[in-house]
Amino acid sequence: MSDVFPTIAEAAEQIARKALSPVELTQACLDRIARHEDTLHCFITLTAERALQEARAAEKEIAKSGARGPLHGIPIGLKDIYETKGIRTTAHSRQLEHHVPDADATTVRKLSDAGAVLMGKLATHEFALGGPSFDLPWPPARNPWDPTRFTGGSSSGTGAAIAAGFVLGGTGSDTGGSIRTPSAYCGLSGIKPTYGRVSKAGILPLSFSLDTAGPMAWTAEDCAILLECMSGYDPADPACADRPVPAMRGELGRGAAGLRIGVVRHFFERDNPVGEPTRQAIDTALETLAGAGAKVREITLPPLAEWYACGSLINLSESFDVHAERLRTNFAGYGELLRDRLLLGSTIASSDYVHATRRRREFATLLAAAMRHVDVLAFATVTGEAPPIDGVPKWGNFEKPSFAMPANLSGYPAMSVCTGFGPAGLPLAMQLVGKPFAEPTLLRAAHAYEQLTPWRERRPAFAAPGAVIP
Amino acid sequence: MEATISREEFAFLIRRAGVTVPEATLDELYGVYGHIEASARRVRAGGDAEPAHVFAPIEEPT
Numbered sequence: 001m002s003d004v005f006p007t008i009a010e011a012a013e014q015i016a017r018k019a020l021s022p023v024e025l026t027q028a029c030l031d032r033i034a035r036h037e038d039t040l041h042c043f044i045t046l047t048a049e050r051a052l053q054e055a056r057a058a059e060k061e062i063a064k065s066g067a068r069g070p071l072h073g074i075p076i077g078l079k080d081i082y083e084t085k086g087i088r089t090t091a092h093s094r095q096l097e098h099h100v101p102d103a104d105a106t107t108v109r110k111l112s113d114a115g116a117v118l119m120g121k122l123a124t125h126e127f128a129l130g131g132p133s134f135d136l137p138w139p140p141a142r143n144p145w146d147p148t149r150f151t152g153g154s155s156s157g158t159g160a161a162i163a164a165g166f167v168l169g170g171t172g173s174d175t176g177g178s179i180r181t182p183s184a185y186c187g188l189s190g191i192k193p194t195y196g197r198v199s200k201a202g203i204l205p206l207s208f209s210l211d212t213a214g215p216m217a218w219t220a221e222d223c224a225i226l227l228e229c230m231s232g233y234d235p236a237d238p239a240c241a242d243r244p245v246p247a248m249r250g251e252l253g254r255g256a257a258g259l260r261i262g263v264v265r266h267f268f269e270r271d272n273p274v275g276e277p278t279r280q281a282i283d284t285a286l287e288t289l290a291g292a293g294a295k296v297r298e299i300t301l302p303p304l305a306e307w308y309a310c311g312s313l314i315n316l317s318e319s320f321d322v323h324a325e326r327l328r329t330n331f332a333g334y335g336e337l338l339r340d341r342l343l344l345g346s347t348i349a350s351s352d353y354v355h356a357t358r359r360r361r362e363f364a365t366l367l368a369a370a371m372r373h374v375d376v377l378a379f380a381t382v383t384g385e386a387p388p389i390d391g392v393p394k395w396g397n398f399e400k401p402s403f404a405m406p407a408n409l410s411g412y413p414a415m416s417v418c419t420g421f422g423p424a425g426l427p428l429a430m431q432l433v434g435k436p437f438a439e440p441t442l443l444r445a446a447h448a449y450e451q452l453t454p455w456r457e458r459r460p461a462f463a464a465p466g467a468v469i470p
Numbered sequence: 471m472e473a474t475i476s477r478e479e480f481a482f483l484i485r486r487a488g489v490t491v492p493e494a495t496l497d498e499l500y501g502v503y504g505h506i507e508a509s510a511r512r513v514r515a516g517g518d519a520e521p522a523h524v525f526a527p528i529e530e531p532t
Contacts, residue, residue, distance in 0.1 A: 309510075310512070327489050328487075328489055331491075344506055347484065347487075348506060352514070398471075
C-alpha cells in the first residue's frame with residue numbers, strides 16, 4: 001500500500017466498495033511523509049494524530065452507512081492561509097507563528113463535512129506572495145521531481161505534497177498564478193476557478209479583487225471532485241457569487257470532439273518566449289486534442305506585458321493595503337521578499353490604481369469578445385522546467401510578464417495541465433482558460449487531454465518502491 | 471529600468487507610507503521602482519473606459 005499513488009477518484013471508488021481502507025490510505029501517506037518530509041519541507045503543521053482519528057471515524061461510518069461522497073476518507077492538505085479551528089494558521093510568516101483561529105474557513109468546513117481527512121497545513125510563500133524565502137521560521141518547500149528545484153508558488157507546499165504522494169489533493173489560492181505555477185512545476189492539475197465561485201471567508205487575504213481559492217490534485221478529475229465540494233454561495237464572503245454549483249464532472253465523459261480551442265500564440269512566442277521544449281509540448285498537445293476532434297484556431301489578445309502591468313499595480317496596491325498596519329508596527333516580522341514587494345505597493349499613486357481598474361474592465365471586455373467563438377484558450381503556464389530553488393530572481397516578474405495574469409484580471413477560470421517532461425526530467429505544462437462559471441467545460445478539456453496522454457502515469461522517481469532521494 | 475524620479479523623491483514616497491526602511495533596502499527598491507513607473511505608464515495609455523469604480527446606493531431595507 002505504501003508505494004501506491006491512487007488518485008482521489010480511484011481511491012474513492014475503492015473505498016466505496018470497501019476494497020481500500022481510509023486508515024491504510026492515510027497511514028501510507030504518513031509513511032511517505034515520515035520518509036521524505038525532511039527533504040521536501042511540505043508541512044508547516046502535520047496533524048498526523050488527528051488524521052488517523054478522522055480516517056478511523058470515516059472507516060467506521062463507511063462500514064455502517066456507506067461513503068458520504070468521493071472525498072470521504074481521502075487525505076488532503078490545506079495551504080496554510082486557510083484558517084482552521086484549533087490548528088495554527090501561520091501564512092508561513094513569523095507574524096502569525098502562533099495564530100490559532102477559533103473557526104474554520106468556509107471551504108475547510110465544506111471539505112470536513114465531505115469527510116476529507118486533514119493531514120495538515122502546507123507551506124506557502126509568505127502570505128501567498130513572493131518566494132522562495134530562506135529567512136522565515138520554516139524553510140521553503142522543495143520540488144519532489146528534484147529537491148534542488150523550485151516548486152513555484154505561492155501554493156508551494158500543496159504542489160510538492162501532492163506530487164510526493166503525501167496527500168491526494170489540497171487547496172491553494174491564486175492571485176497571480178499561485179495555483180497554476182506550482183501545479184506546472186510539480187506536474188499536477190490545478191484550477192483557479194472563476195472569481196466568486198469559491199468562498200474566501202476565513203482565508204487570509206492578499207489582494208481582495210484578485211484572490212481566488214481553488215484545488216490542486218494529480219488529475220483534472222480530482223480537481224473537479226474537490227472544486228465541486230469547495231464551491232457555492234457564501235454570504236460571509238462579499239465577493240462570492242450567488243450561482244448554482246454545476247456537476248463539475250458533468251462534462252468529463254464528452255472527450256475533446258467538438259471542443260473549440262483558441263491558442264494565444266503571441267503570449268508564449270513573442271510576449272514572453274518560452275523554452276523550446278515547452279513550445280513543442282504545447283504544439284504537440286494541441287495536435288493531440290485536434291486529432292481527437294477539437295477545433296484549434298489562433299486568437300490575438302493585448303500583449304502580455306499590458307495585462308501584467310495592470311494586474312501588478314492592482315495586486316501590489318491591494319496587498320500593501322492589507323499589510324500596511326503590520327508593516328508600520330512590525331516591519332522586522334516579515335521576510336525580506338514579501339516586505340520589499342509590499343513596500344513597492346506603497347509607492348503606487350491612487351490615480352494609477354484607478355487607471356488600472358479601468359484597464360482591467362477593458363481587458364475583460366476584449367477577452368469576452370475574443371472567446372465568443374471558442375470554449376477554452378490555450379497558452380503557456382510557465383516558460384520551462386522548474387528553476388533551481390536558489391536561483392530564482394527576486395524581481396524576475398518585472399522582466400518577464402507572467403502568463404497567469406489574464407485569468408486573474410478577468411476573473412475567468414484557468415488551469416494548468418502537465419504536457420510531458422523536459423530535458424532535465426521535470427514537468428512541462430500548458431494553461432487552459434475557460435469562460436466564467438463554465439468550469440465543467442474547462443475541466444473537460446483538461447481531462448480529455450490527460451486521457452489522451454501518458455503523463456499521469458509518471459511520478460517523481462524517489463517515490464518508486466525502495467528509492468531514496470539523492 | 472531607471473526611475474524618472476530622484477532617490478530623495480522615492481524615499482519620500484516610502485516615508486509617506488509610514489514605514490521606516492533601512493537605507494540598503496531603500497537603495498534596492500529605488501533600483502526597481504522604474505518598473506512600477508513603466509507599469510503606470512502602460513495603464514495610463516488605455517482608452518476612456520467607463521470608470522470601473524462605480525457606487526450603487528444601498529436602498530433602505532423594506
